[in-house]
Amino acid sequence: MSTDRPAARTADDPVGRLAERPGGQRADRGPVGRDPSVLDPIAPDWLVRILAPKKAPVPWRDMTRVLVSIVAPLGLGVLLGQQALAIFVGMGALVGAFGDRGGTFGQRFARTSAGVLAGLVGLVAGQLTAGNGLLAVAVVGIFAVVSALVSAINATLSFAALQLLVYLALSGGVTAKVSVWVIIPAFLVGACWSLLMSFVQSRFDHAEDAPRAETVALLRMIATMLREPAGPDPVAGAEQRNAVSVALYQAVDVVVTTRARSSGRRADLRELNAVLTGASRLAAAAYGFSRRGEPTPELADLVDRLATAVEAHDRDWRPPEPPEQLRRDATSTAGSVRAAVARIAEAQSDPHGAKLRPVDREAHRLQRYAVLLFGRTAWTFAARLGTTMVVAEIVRQLVPVQKPYWILLTAALVLKPDLGSVFARGLQRTLGTLVGVLVGAVVLQLVPVGGWMLLPIAVLAFGFPLAMSRNYGMLSTFITPLVFLLLDFAAPVSSSLVLARLADTALGAGIVLVVGYLCWPSTWRPRLGRTVADATAALADYVRVAFGDDWPASGAARRRAYRALSDVRAALQSALAEPPPLSTRAAAWWPLIAQLERAVDRTSHAVLLARHAGEHPDPTDVNEVVDALEDLGAALRERRPPRNLTLPEDGPLDLAAHEVAAARRVVARGS
Numbered sequence: 001m002s003t004d005r006p007a008a009r010t011a012d013d014p015v016g017r018l019a020e021r022p023g024g025q026r027a028d029r030g031p032v033g034r035d036p037s038v039l040d041p042i043a044p045d046w047l048v049r050i051l052a053p054k055k056a057p058v059p060w061r062d063m064t065r066v067l068v069s070i071v072a073p074l075g076l077g078v079l080l081g082q083q084a085l086a087i088f089v090g091m092g093a094l095v096g097a098f099g100d101r102g103g104t105f106g107q108r109f110a111r112t113s114a115g116v117l118a119g120l121v122g123l124v125a126g127q128l129t130a131g132n133g134l135l136a137v138a139v140v141g142i143f144a145v146v147s148a149l150v151s152a153i154n155a156t157l158s159f160a161a162l163q164l165l166v167y168l169a170l171s172g173g174v175t176a177k178v179s180v181w182v183i184i185p186a187f188l189v190g191a192c193w194s195l196l197m198s199f200v201q202s203r204f205d206h207a208e209d210a211p212r213a214e215t216v217a218l219l220r221m222i223a224t225m226l227r228e229p230a231g232p233d234p235v236a237g238a239e240q241r242n243a244v245s246v247a248l249y250q251a252v253d254v255v256v257t258t259r260a261r262s263s264g265r266r267a268d269l270r271e272l273n274a275v276l277t278g279a280s281r282l283a284a285a286a287y288g289f290s291r292r293g294e295p296t297p298e299l300a301d302l303v304d305r306l307a308t309a310v311e312a313h314d315r316d317w318r319p320p321e322p323p324e325q326l327r328r329d330a331t332s333t334a335g336s337v338r339a340a341v342a343r344i345a346e347a348q349s350d351p352h353g354a355k356l357r358p359v360d361r362e363a364h365r366l367q368r369y370a371v372l373l374f375g376r377t378a379w380t381f382a383a384r385l386g387t388t389m390v391v392a393e394i395v396r397q398l399v400p401v402q403k404p405y406w407i408l409l410t411a412a413l414v415l416k417p418d419l420g421s422v423f424a425r426g427l428q429r430t431l432g433t434l435v436g437v438l439v440g441a442v443v444l445q446l447v448p449v450g451g452w453m454l455l456p457i458a459v460l461a462f463g464f465p466l467a468m469s470r471n472y473g474m475l476s477t478f479i480t481p482l483v484f485l486l487l488d489f490a491a492p493v494s495s496s497l498v499l500a501r502l503a504d505t506a507l508g509a510g511i512v513l514v515v516g517y518l519c520w521p522s523t524w525r526p527r528l529g530r531t532v533a534d535a536t537a538a539l540a541d542y543v544r545v546a547f548g549d550d551w552p553a554s555g556a557a558r559r560r561a562y563r564a565l566s567d568v569r570a571a572l573q574s575a576l577a578e579p580p581p582l583s584t585r586a587a588a589w590w591p592l593i594a595q596l597e598r599a600v601d602r603t604s605h606a607v608l609l610a611r612h613a614g615e616h617p618d619p620t621d622v623n624e625v626v627d628a629l630e631d632l633g634a635a636l637r638e639r640r641p642p643r644n645l646t647l648p649e650d651g652p653l654d655l656a657a658h659e660v661a662a663a664r665r666v667v668a669r670g671s
Helices: 045-051 060-080 083-099 105-128 134-151 155-173 180-204 210-227 234-261 267-292 297-312 324-328 332-348 358-370 376-398 405-415 422-446 451-470 472-487 495-518 528-546 551-576 582-587 590-612 619-638 654-668
Strands: none
Touching (some): 060 180, 060 451, 083 105, 134 155, 134 376, 155 472, 297 332, 376 495, 422 495, 528 619
């Protein structure tokens, strides 16, 4: 049996100081949690947080890739006299420019391909339902609801859902008269060209997986501690422990920060979070061996093999038999090593591997389908987005201006949750578009239509990745003139039409703020802590009834638990989109959320073992897990540390209990 020993937490941060780095230094810099800005003397802090650009290195290779991806097909169209066709090739290339966020080519390909397919569906649907009428309104509403729900599944599909709405809106601004059957291959050609440029860049870029690299570095350091223990010397021991602690906090910080920047769920980060949970226990066990002053080379080699498996992402790796020294040692230290090694191996295992038992495959099948159990928050956002887009489409049809598609486009970009908070994005987009409109007006006054227009398009395409890394308002400054110059590449654009874009943008942002924000007061301030506590209670209810004879009740409780976690993920993503410090505090909740997700998965697996393999847990073990979950939920609501409770360490519920204990340690870690 294991006993939780949580320490105290601060009342204002129930999850603990996960946003801090070792030594008490906040992850946010400066006295107010951010870097100083030139806007400080003239603007309030909240406005500076929204408008100030982020610091980031200049992405020269990304800028070159986007330049070639977009300008090359347009230039070829000019040479061949096919400017109208080149527009759709350029639109396909533009999806690739948005979709390539770095990493391996496989990661770039998956994200870009999903966005291309969704964007093509939106573009074709918009062309087929072009014009006014109820059909266009219905299509916009249905696509908006689907986009909102798909966004809740993972980060790749969230990006694809955004492209679905964006290109549905952009289809209303295309002036070229081209058949749909020509649009489709032209769009795909542009996307393939962009993917080719991504492939070329990936050959030159060293796609470092920073979260995985930090995790591997931590495991290597633990292996060094086991191989070269400090012994009873308090100074040497403190230095060694501090080095490992710094590596652990650094790894957690990188994983959490990477998740905070993601637009949705990422299985690789969830896996690494589980590895780090096991590594923290392994580090604690290594401290015990280090104090003895006895080198343990066999254990060190085992941890090195662990690190190699994590580094190679070896899904088939299994731990060998414990070293002889570990088999002889029956102390709690050796037990901790066994548990940590088993956890890391389990986190690395392939959920679709050929060696799994049928019950394991059934458990993984349930986990895959669980992402489709949308909670109340996801459905509420679907209603918000659908209503807002329908109102924007109706206004688009009624506004007496030429090609008011920018209204619908603005509504999609401002309200989409993975792009940021409604208020901040509305303000950033309006101000950024104002500058972009002025840039576009100057371009149209100075540059003649035709081949010369490639020069300003090249400048805008080249600066677009830099702007995307800095600030959404700055991105709007580049993307606004780039998009309408691209859409009207084959026809002249008047200055009056360019200036109308500003009014359309302001109108679209106003619709979002009123229909999508002010009319939904329950969404004004995400209550992430309460939502996590509710999910913990739902998980406790599931464990309570899961192993009884009432299978329908067990299934209903499982679905409620997964829907509650869906609400948690939606609240997390919404909070991450807010300006700091709200987004920083929200990121600190993610390790706990990831542990709760794994806990419900392990519980479902234990239920299947009981149902199909006859491996029923002891009722005492069930009660202990339920008590631990209920206490965790109460601790989150009451902002107090969890009590010391006992959890089972073996039996059918051991993995679920291990995840629950890890979740409780996450809450206690910040004291």
